[in-house]
Amino acid sequence: MVTLVRQEIFKLIHKKSTWAASVVLLVLMTGIAVMSHNQPNTFNPQAMYQESFMAVPWIYLFMIAASASIIAMEFQYGTIKELLYRKYYRGQIIISKWITMVLYSVYFFVLALAYSFILKLIFFSGTFQLDETYGAKHTVFAQTVYYSLTQFVALWLILSLVLLLANLFKSSAVAITIGIVGYFALSVVASILAILIKKWTWLKWNPLNMMNYPSQYISPSLKSMTLLSTNELLIGSLVYTAIFLVITYFVFKRRNV
């Protein structure tokens, strides 16, 4: 298994897009930091820091693309045969890809957190303090880390679906499209969803509603819309992620190549 993960990482780090994504992320974060520095009233520095200078939507974008392509590229390049006719079991192959994507997403979050810290030191050293709570339950730093963790959970809900779709359709385009639409459409359909959930309460268990977990963690008042507690959202997210991954596992195992 270690060998397989190592091989997946080898492929990942030899793709130009892997490094391009990191550079783009840092540049965009720097841009937000500069804007926040120049217009602190519009872009509240502390809030910006806590959202890792808007890194999260970009991480979603890059991770959705990377997860779709780690599966779909093997079909596209015909390398799936080379992967599968070795001594390894199919289950090991797909799990090695998941582990690689988990590591890659952890890398992104750590990178974003670390770079946020650097940006804070450069632009906002006196503006706010990381170890102050400013009336909240946790310090600014802890808050930021917790928020990233909730985002990580929501990201993996989307990624598990993207991995499943890439497996079903063998095409990264379909998986990326649905993944991105699923994530970014949430804000658009949120109000419609809220109405539907009010009408048929069982709809609160739909996976799209689970995507509200990070937002509800920040603003607990969202509960009136999601009709689920924050912990229920967390558990719901994890259960859906597990379901999607298990389906992917069996689809991949039974596929004729």
Next chain:
Amino acid sequence: MADTILDVEGLSKNFGSKKVLQNVSFSVDRGHIVGLVGPNGAGKSTIMKAILGLFSYPSGKISIDGRPVSQTSHQELEKVGALIEYPGIYPFLSGLQHLELFSNDGVTRDQIMDIVDKMKMGSYVKRRAKTYSLGMKQKLGIALALVNHPELVILDEPMNGLDPQANKDLRTIILELAKQGTTFLISSHILSELEKLIDDLVVIDKGQIVYRGDTAALESGETKLMVLKTADDEKAKQLLSQNGYQIVKADDVRIVEKDDTRMADVIKLLSNNDIEIEDVSHVHNDLETSLLALLQNDKVKES
């Protein structure tokens, strides 16, 4: 069983209602080069994919070194290297990186470079595969099949896209490795490419095995013929068969050539009986012709 490395028994496979493989059985002896030959769509790649555990099959048994191989049991595939259909290549990696990626832990850099040299890939092996031509990709695919020094190598149409020189290089490598004990199962729809290589032959048509054995048997199974054109073919046939010659049913006069058949005797016999001979020729079937005849005459029905 000790000298059989691959054993396929009663393998069947359907794609929907179409029977792609029907009760296919053959075995491959260790150290032999076996050709898997048949027309396009006969099921060559399907057999190879089944051996490599790439898909499930409803009935049949495949074993490598006496141990079963299927979609769910892959352990024995450690001994196998393969190139199926077209080489799977990551455009963002160089040829060398491909070889590094797929080589087992025990394979050294020198061993990788040895294959690169033998395949004459040195000039481009460090370039990204995106820039490779069809032939370069094909060579890389073959190198990948060989990089882990497998006991059994499965090559599907390996000569695809190779120029004559590369073709010859490949034959040299295969023969050399076979001498060291590596077993090869090589498919092609062009038999003349394989003729110079193979020890044994498995011919498949419409999903069924139509011939299994060594190449010599297939060749000798076919007869050498002396073909005559005369002014009166009917009379000539009659005369010749009365004189103990074996005549093959055909429009022209075809005599089965045996060791003691001499052209001079035939000519003498005919001219003594006032039959004018217009032309004489010999027909010697090569493997290709024998194969085509075999495929034409087999009674395999498509289902």
